[in-house]
Amino acid sequence: FEFYGQENWQKSYRELCDREEFETRNLYCLNQILLPKFINRRIEILSWQPALLRYHGFFDEQKVDHFLKIINNKTLVSQGITQNGKTIRNAKREANGSWIYWKDYPDLITSKEYIEKYLPEFNFTAAEPISSLSYHPGGHYYPHHDYLTRKSGEDWWMDNMRNRLATLIFVFQNAESGGGTVFPKIGLTVRAEPGDAFLWFSMRGDESLEDLSLHGGCPVYSGRKIIATIWIRAVNQPILSKILDGNRTISADLII
Ligand SMILES: O=C(O)CCC(=O)C(=O)O
Numbered sequence: 440f441e442f443y444g445q446e447n448w449q450k451s452y453r454e455l456c457d458r459e460e461f462e463t464r465n466l467y468c469l470n471q472i473l474l475p476k477f478i479n480r481r482i483e484i485l486s487w488q489p490a491l492l493r494y495h496g497f498f499d500e501q502k503v504d505h506f507l508k509i510i511n512n513k514t515l516v517s518q519g520i521t522q523n524g525k526t527i528r529n530a531k532r533e534a535n536g537s538w539i540y541w542k543d544y545p546d547l548i549t550s551k552e553y554i555e556k557y558l559p560e561f562n563f564t565a566a567e568p569i570s571s572l573s574y575h576p577g578g579h580y581y582p583h584h585d586y587l588t589r590k591s592g593e594d595w596w597m598d599n600m601r602n603r604l605a606t607l608i609f610v611f612q613n614a615e616s617g618g619g620t621v622f623p624k625i626g627l628t629v630r631a632e633p634g635d636a637f638l639w640f641s642m643r644g645d646e647s648l649e650d651l652s653l654h655g656g657c658p659v660y661s662g663r664k665i666i667a668t669i670w671i672r673a674v675n676q677p678i679l680s681k682i683l684d685g686n687r688t689i690s691a692d693l694i695i
């Protein structure tokens with residue numbers, strides 16, 4: 440299988456993507472009922488430290504179909520790099536995507552409220568809009584950190600909401616072959632089912648970069664992968680104030 444940008448992918452990363460034994464760890468699973476709404480959380484802890492959690496059946500079929508309908512009706516644009524106002528093809532990222540703004544989709548309000556109730560550990564007023572992504576065969580996203588290097592004064596988000604604390608990904612459709620999310624420094628690939636979500640942290644307790652959060656979208660070989668990402672910013676997050684020894688990798692016990 441050949442794809443544009445494949446020369447960037449080292450063999451060890453491709454192996455993590457392609458070999459089934461790296462897919463899951465089943466470290467620890469728990470089932471929680473969150474009151475008062477009786478939300479049933481089926482959590483699989485894929486990595487304890489740094490925390491990497493998969494939520495089985497986060498969205499039901501109806502909500503997944505709703506998101507798929509919205510994404511399929513949107514004009515998705517190539518996620519290249521913009522230079523001098525022109526988007527050029529990026530050998531490290533071959534995907535199409537679009538922002539979904541909650542205000543444009545009043546019907547999504549129940550899903551928005553559901554996310555907030557499902558993950559009460561986070562303050563979602565500090566979350567970016569939804570970023571929807573679609574990968575066709577040959578699509579991929581070379582491993583990177585979601586933590587940004589922009590300086591304050593350069594953008595509104597950095598100045599007001601600080602850097603990205605955590606990434607929450609919803610899976611709406613799986614590729615037939617390929618297309619997991621690889622974490623080379625943790626040594627595993629997440630291949631969650633439609634309706635599942637997974638989450639990890641891009642920063643340590645002192646808001647510095649969590650280097651172990653390196654991750655990428657594995658190349659899609661056949662079929663189409665459709666996911667959505669929500670980046671949660673650091674401002675007013677109760678989790679960060681719970682961490683006493685700041686310069687530490689965030690561990691899963693803070694969010695279960
Ligand atoms: O496609 C993936 O699995 C990962 C997407 C990603 O890393 C991102 O949206 O930042």
Ligand SMILES: [Fe+2]
Binds near residue numbers: 584585654
């Ligand atoms: Fe990412």
